Amino acid sequence: MKTYTLTLLALMGLSGNGLCQKALIKSQFDLAGKQARVMLADIPAATPANARVVPVSPRTLNPTGALQLVPARDWTSGFFPGQLWYLYEYTHDPEWMKQARTYTAKIENEKLNAGTHDMGFKIYCSFGNGYRLTNDPAYRDVIIQSARTLIKRYKPAAGIIRSWDHHKEVWQCPVIIDNMMNLELLFAATRLTGDKTFADIAVKHAQTTMKNHFRPDMSSYHVVDYDTLTGKVIQKNTHQGYSHESAWARGQAWALYGYTMCYRETRDKAFLEQADKIAAYMLRHPRLPADLIPYWDFDAPQIPNEPRDVSAATVMASALYELSTFSKQGAWYRSKADRILDNLAKHYVSPAGGSHGFILLHSTGSKPANSEVDVPLSYADYYYLEALLRKQKLEIK
Template sequence: MTRSLSLLISTVFLIVACASPKKQEPVFSPTEMLDLSVLKTKENLKGISDSNSFLRNIPKGKSDWKVVGVKNWCSGFWPGILWYAYENSGDETIKKRAENFTASIKTIAYSPAEDHDIGFMVYCSYGNGYRLTGNEAYKKVLLSAADTLATLYNPKVGSILSWPVKVEEYGHNTIIDNMMNLELLFWAAKNGGNKRLYDIAVSHAEVTMKNLVRPDDAVFHVGEFDGNTGAFVKGHTHQGYADESMWARGQAWGIYGFAIAYRETRKQEFLDTSIKLANHFLNRLPEDGIPYWDFDDPKIPNAPKDASAAAITSCGLLELTGLVKDEKLKEKYIKAANNFVEKLSSKDYFSGDTSKALLLHSTGNHPKNSEIDVPIIYADYYYMEALTRLKKMEAANNAAQTQK
């Protein structure tokens, strides 16, 4: 890590440490943390020359990122981070690298669908790229990717098959993560794609809401269905502690995913579901404000945390603030999102000069003893998204105050 970057990191944390405890304002600046994150992202670019290698995690005891290929479900997050870095810096060298890594993902849109993660892979990369550049070639890839994802839809069940390779284990399976991939279908349906894509997304959200959201306002990770009759068979976990436990990242996917579904459809039941999931998540947080990997792990407080769940939830809550009409609820969600991002920006979770990642302490697949208490790329992606959202909200508020 360069000396200038280390100096900036130290300066930012010194500012935070010296903030007056009497003030009730957040002790972090989204703009400052974004600037720091952009610099760390540029540092990472220096060590990667192959645009077919995508950052995934930093294993315990290591300092360098482990990379994966384009077919890994996390491939879209690294180019997505580069697009956020470009958006917040205007740095053309970052844009060029974002374009290179994004181009490598094109193959996913034109290959047979292997799983539901097409949304994560293509929308986080090409979606952000199109949003920032308006490149018509990106639009074509996005539309093709939506059509590819739609091939996994089973009309008898009314949902997208999440994991074709796990049909023998779970039958027609629909996982809560898949709610996030519906955004690609919604986008395509209103940007020149087949209108049927909208209907598929709505049906999938309805089936997920009816069967994966439990009466206790937590979610199953996996819903098992009879692929021939469409009947719901059973709720499972795959990455949580138990079938009936509350897996933190799964709850986060649900909060954010149903908020997006409401934004795109204005179906009240989707908003109500996102609110229920969000309130349950916030009500069960531990004292330090960052969730354990599963809220019901009996080893708590000696269980690992999941910074990625906090980052994803912060984005979901910020999405909700623009959708709910109740001012008290809006204020609650803005405050909670700020709290998450502030905590993630502290020395407890932000890596500083100790790691090439942005965030420490995420947990991937605990039951498989995989990626436990390590930096993971999607934590950094949603952290960058949350900071970008907060920066824009801060700018809008300042502009409103100026006009008064």
């Protein structure tokens, strides 16, 4: 009888936890829908009447608390359309598809912008999700053209895709760890066309980055500068982290997500091992707070009196859910991702109707530049919804 009672209680606990997790997902998507409606209503008033370059997507709140929109060329322009696609995916409400199509269309011309490496962020988060959910052939064409544009930045001698074109007085050919996120677009282009060129470039970039971006403890440099004639590394430093040798939190999250994705696309065990090592560095770090929402840099000097970066937490959670499906440490990763989402939902969300429609508060864009510190950010919201959807799919299994 004692054994039966304990077993029954255990089953009841598991069932209750499952219901609790479903309730969490529902409550957060309900909030996301309310906030998206607020944002859609506020966007017209935030759009300048005579702007030379028309802004198309919300990015953050400016220092006065006003909604800040950005033009299509901004690296964050694809996140709001992507967020709308995720709302459609969860709710199946055609109104969200309509809004997603409207805001996705606003950035289509970026498919020809060879002056940026951020094609994946912009195009794959918007058109990529749109194509996945609708099979619209026009979206397929945009994805392919965007990949063709992106590989124009590939430097064969160095084996990398150039990141920035700015600060030419500082770097000859900089590659930032963020660029791992743009490789997903190239893998998609190979699937859609059968042309291995795109995937081969993505793999080479990931391999070169794995070789040159990581320290022995598996933390990542933010920026690595290359000589494009010889392929040699010129310097390793940071732009958004605390110091050249520090571990900028979102950079570590980009790396975790990027190598997890590369393993999914290639099944190359080297990428899985890399993702496992990055996860261990982050999750076991002595300066990771108890709630698992990182400070903006793991080496920031005034911890615990430093700003958090919720965007790093949402990227990490989304990556951990996917990594949990590949790794032997999957249960541990999933439990950590669950904890991140639980804490975000309890302590980091905006009150319904507030923050001009952003979902999450307390992200950090660039602390060294004193830019976007302790504010909502569109990409924090995007990866939050992605993490919730990934969690839902795992709950269903």
